[in-house]
Amino acid sequence: MTTERNNYCVILAGGKGSRLWPWSRNKFPKQFTDFFGVGRTQLQQTFDRFTHILPKENIYINTSCDYLDLVRGQLPEVAADHIMAEPIHRNTAPSVAWAVHRIMMFDPKANIIISPSDHNIVNDTAFYHNINEGLMFVEKNDAILTMGVSPTRPEPGYGYIQKGVYTGEGDIYKVQAFTEKPDREFAQMFMDSKEWYWNTGLFLSNTKYLRQCLCGFLPSVLPVGEIGEKITTIKEEEVFVRENFPRYPNISLDYGVLEKSENVYVMKCDFGWADLGTWHGVYESMSKREGDNVVIDSDVILEDSANNIIKLSKGKLGIINGLDGYIIVEKDNVLFICKKEESSSLVRKYANEVQIKKGEEFL
Structure with missing residues (x-):
């Protein structure tokens, strides 16, 4: 021992x-x-x-x-x-x-x-x-x-x-x-x-x-x-x-x-x-609800939507219709929506673009 x-x-x-x-x-x-x-x-x-x-x-x-x-x-x-x-x-x-x-x-x-x-x-x-x-x-x-x-x-x-x-x-x-x-x-x-x-x-x-x-x-x-x-x-x-x-x-x-x-x-x-x-990795590792959606500690109403991962701030309500295979993330002053399969490269791409065009307050 x-x-x-x-x-x-x-x-x-x-x-x-x-x-x-x-x-x-x-x-x-x-x-x-x-x-x-x-x-x-x-x-x-x-x-x-x-x-x-x-x-x-x-x-x-x-x-x-x-x-x-x-x-x-x-x-x-x-x-x-x-x-x-x-x-x-x-x-x-x-x-x-x-x-x-x-x-x-x-x-x-x-x-x-x-x-x-x-x-x-x-x-x-x-x-x-x-x-x-x-x-x-x-x-x-x-x-x-x-x-x-x-x-x-x-x-x-x-x-x-x-x-x-x-x-x-x-x-x-x-x-x-x-x-x-x-x-x-x-x-x-x-x-x-x-x-x-x-x-x-x-x-x-x-x-x-x-x-x-x-x-x-x-x-x-x-x-x-x-x-x-x-x-x-x-x-x-x-x-x-x-x-x-x-x-x-x-x-x-x-x-x-x-x-x-x-x-x-x-x-x-x-x-x-x-x-x-990564968002895609989190999606893959989580248990899924109806439509294979992953909703993480968020208040949402989903209709005709599948294979999505959703993470919103407390006090926000998300109403989502017609999306398949997306990441929907909201935090403070940023809402980010993109295709789940491409999320790893797109997060990097848009974070860099936001830094250049909008400044540090959005990162």
Whole structure:
């Protein structure tokens, strides 16, 4: 069994969520919204879930300086030195490197869970079991463990992990390959093969090994190696971050470390999972009502309409007639309607166009 006090979680909550525009906005991204109308935001639900596995004081939040006040407001129980606010947006590798250093300053024997802040978990009991099993594995092994879920549809918007040799422990396999966002035909082949899992973005490792990987594959990310060893207080660390973080590469942990390391494994998990990444992905993952429409916490009257996803603000009534296969999203000062199948490219296209023609207030 792992020692609970040596287990930690870092929740990554600094993303802008731009693919879910206009519900997710630059000043108020999706992780800070109560997307499903359950009374807790995505970030709060993620935090709540990990408090069933770890002591609250072992949970850290990584975010952007832009969202520091949002994190403090939504998670007042998290101590100030457990919130790491980056001075500029970067990808997950620099974020994880900073978190590893922060935790190892106080516990060099730590095991760490890296978790997104905006995923939908269906079965919490299975989630707790899978995470605890994973923590026991990384405590005993110098390895990075990814959490995989069997695909339920040929989703081209997700990353995929191919399992390799069985380890002999639980449902854990050596990783054979990673593939990011294949086209639908390949996604169908992956699904049919039973060898590929969806990459949930959840990673576990012991911090000693993870720091070793970061030093070896990404020596330019902070604060690892000799420089990191000389920084022994939070004050010193935060000064270092403010001065150096903008120089660090915009690179993901997946690309920078996982795809290069020899000791990466995947656990087949059964907790049920959806990435709230794109409108089409949300549609595919949700249960459907009459006409295969998905209505998310919204007041609507539908007639002669099918295969749509609808998300409106509280207090707004939507009356929709004759639409098939559309996204209808309203938030604050933006109403966005487009064909569902083309939504990923159109969200990006129109968000860029709006920024140029109308300014930041609409993003």
